[in-house]
Amino acid sequence: MTNSRQQFSKTYEKSFVWDAHSCLPLKTGIDLSPLERHHKAGINYVSINVGMDFNPWTDCIRFLAYFRSWIREHHNHYMLIERFEDLAFAKKTGRLGITFDLEGSVMLDTDFDMLSLYYDLGVRQIHFAYNRDNQAAGGCHGYDINLTPYGRQLVTAVNKVGMIMDCSHTGYRSSMEIMEISKKPVVFSHANCYTLKPHPRNIRDDQIDLCAKTGGVIGVNGIGIFLSDKPASAETMVPHIDYLVQRVGAQHVGIGLDFSFIRGIDDNPPNFEPALWWPPEAGYGKGMTYAPPESFPAIAETLAKKGYAETDIMAILGGNFLRIAQQSWA
Numbered sequence: 320m321t322n323s324r325q326q327f328s329k330t331y332e333k334s335f336v337w338d339a340h341s342c343l344p345l346k347t348g349i350d351l352s353p354l355e356r357h358h359k360a361g362i363n364y365v366s367i368n369v370g371m372d373f374n375p376w377t378d379c380i381r382f383l384a385y386f387r388s389w390i391r392e393h394h395n396h397y398m399l400i401e402r403f404e405d406l407a408f409a410k411k412t413g414r415l416g417i418t419f420d421l422e423g424s425v426m427l428d429t430d431f432d433m434l435s436l437y438y439d440l441g442v443r444q445i446h447f448a449y450n451r452d453n454q455a456a457g458g459c460h461g462y463d464i465n466l467t468p469y470g471r472q473l474v475t476a477v478n479k480v481g482m483i484m485d486c487s488h489t490g491y492r493s494s495m496e497i498m499e500i501s502k503k504p505v506v507f508s509h510a511n512c513y514t515l516k517p518h519p520r521n522i523r524d525d526q527i528d529l530c531a532k533t534g535g536v537i538g539v540n541g542i543g544i545f546l547s548d549k550p551a552s553a554e555t556m557v558p559h560i561d562y563l564v565q566r567v568g569a570q571h572v573g574i575g576l577d578f579s580f581i582r583g584i585d586d587n588p589p590n591f592e593p594a595l596w597w598p599p600e601a602g603y604g605k606g607m608t609y610a611p612p613e614s615f616p617a618i619a620e621t622l623a624k625k626g627y628a629e630t631d632i633m634a635i636l637g638g639n640f641l642r643i644a645q646q647s648w649a
């Protein structure tokens with residue numbers, strides 16, 4: 320397996336390479352070996368989505384059950400990460416470390432004990448809302464509502480349980496309030512810069528500034544419609560990385576690729592209305608482009624050519640998200 324890996328730069332080999340968010344089809348019984356592409360690209364850790372606000376919680380638990388048992392059966396290539404210390408062990412043993420994330424909070428069923436259960440099942444990162452408003456917070460394609468009283472309690476609960484607080488897909492006002500209240504650093508695991516590409520899914524300068532003030536990290540994603548008018552690639556991701564570095568410093572920048580490993584499988588729940596969650600007028604749908612896992616080494620090379628210091632490249636590739644995990648995970 321190690322033999323099949325491509326050649327990487329010394330800086331890249333030394334780095335702990337962190338993908339803050341990517342997606343498998345939300346379906347049980349499928350072959351998850353396309354994950355191997357992440358491994359071959361020299362990525363050491365990935366957070367895998369196990370549900371969005373439109374997935375019933377019973378399904379989220381089923382996805383966790385299936386993904387966990389598949390990873391356990393393929394333990395020579397992959398490793399379920401339980402504690403922060405496991406991350407170094409995964410890299411040392413040449414395996415891809417995996418934890419899970421929730422895109423939204425509806426699957427908590429307004430029960431804080433569910434948070435602990437998800438934690439015990441390996442969930443280490445959570446959004447409050449996914450694109451639409453919910454009982455906790457506003458979504459980025461919603462009505463920009465304030466954080467609800469329940470949402471304010473949820474900030475405390477997420478801090479306490481030890482998950483990374485993630486404001487991607489969250490509405491502007493709710494995200495600002497979460498960042499003001501949270502006692503732990505807040506991240507945008509996969510979000511790009513509104514100034515470079517005005518899109519409701521992208522984040523504004525004051526969100527970027529406040530995220531950095533919490534000690535947080537913004538993970539640039541590899542989805543074409545959030546990057547530029549060109550197809551997604553390392554080349555179109557780097558300007559977003561560079562903008563963030565110039566604005567808040569390299570210690571607050573990372574990568575959350577948002578790569579969908581297997582496309583073309585319908586994994587939506589029954590009676591799902593795609594236009595509600597992914598408004599076509601915002602560019603979602605056919606023709607979307609995605610930067611591949613191989614973008615990670617390409618980004619490292621591009622940053623080196625731009626004259627970035629090795630320490631900054633290593634921080635962006637994963638050192639910053641490692642810091643967040645150490646500070647956030649219980």
Ligand SMILES: [Zn+2]
Nearest residue numbers: 422488509577
């Ligand atoms: Zn997402």
